[in-house]
Amino acid sequence: MNSSLLLSTISRYVSLSTEESTQLVSALTTKKLRRKQFLYQEGDIIKHAVFVTEGCLRSYSIDKNGFEHILQFAPPGWWIGDMHSFISQQPGILNIDAVDDSEILLLPKTELEILYAAIPKLERFFRLIAEKALATYQHRLIDNLSLSAMERYNNFCQLYPSLIECLPQKHVAAYIGVTPEFLSKMLNQIPLKKQV
């Protein structure tokens, strides 16, 4: 199983002993996902913490008009999930699927609770990454409230340069909060404006 990426990620925050690492890894299962394959759909209860080792997943909601709004992309090394469903064990509002063929590690919530008791450092790790994710969402919300569509696009390109190359434009649009048509016009009208 390809758990080395997970262990090296954890080691940037806390240092686990060999036994602790082994205990953690033994709680994991691997899963491969085909492009466009669902991992979770709206209404599901999230039973696992999900860590991406290959490919790319995304989480998104579908509004009452049928439009997708993307909350997060998860390339290798990232966690992804519907946090509300995960902590409350109630049906979630997010869909999670694979943008590319992907491989993920699944850590059952029930196992995680046991590991927290056995390995306090693991609880610290999840506290730290929850805090970091919280900071990221705070900034994203501020950006959505204060920046124009073009500024949000530029921001996205700066923050996720590797993603911009591999994502269909409509996914970028659904992340920054505009329609695919508008993003297309916005990007193609830059040269026109400069020529005038």
Add this chain to the structure above:
Amino acid sequence: MNSSLLLSTISRYVSLSTEESTQLVSALTTKKLRRKQFLYQEGDIIKHAVFVTEGCLRSYSIDKNGFEHILQFAPPGWWIGDMHSFISQQPGILNIDAVDDSEILLLPKTELEILYAAIPKLERFFRLIAEKALATYQHRLIDNLSLSAMERYNNFCQLYPSLIECLPQKHVAAYIGVTPEFLSKMLNQIPLKKQV
């Protein structure tokens, strides 16, 4: 010191022994804030976890055009802060001030680190509230991406019924992401539309 609200809040997540509670409380300091008084300004480094016991604080950023965008209101029982600055100890982008005359508890980050080592249950508590806050931000972001201004306003009224009564309308506008003028028109044009 009025730490009972903090202790009862914590007890909803983990149960601390009397000694542990005492140890925590001894790390706290109290501070009173007058209406409109700053606790932190953009560029400050957040050195404390801040818990509100009375009144109401808010965190917000000011964009390049001088407009305020409110990230959070914190009535009694809530934590507030610029998480990125708190965890990285770099200058923050948020302003935090008192909406009403308020009283807060300050827990220095340095003390908190010590407490984490001494009281694992406290680390669990902060993990749990970080995860809960994360879930809240995920939903808020989805709402901002998918709902109209009117729907975001109704949402706000439902989620924070006690706040709506005591906040100036322009703060509500700065939270849901519209101009004060537009919120005013929106609220006053409902009856007009219904009369026609």
Add this chain to the structure above:
DNA sequence: CGTCTATTTGAATGTACTCAAAAGCGGTGG
């Protein structure tokens, strides 16, 4: 009362959306 801030109102403007249709592009099967 007077001052300061918040709210309301109006007209003009702008940003982004809707709907429709065409063009591009990648994969698949004949």
Add this chain to the structure above:
DNA sequence: CCACCGCTTTTGAGTACATTCAAATAGACG
């Protein structure tokens, strides 16, 4: 290898939602 299919992107015209700027009105507080 080409033809076709489905999906993405582009383009255009018309529209809607929200902003800007300005000015009037209302409220709060010393």
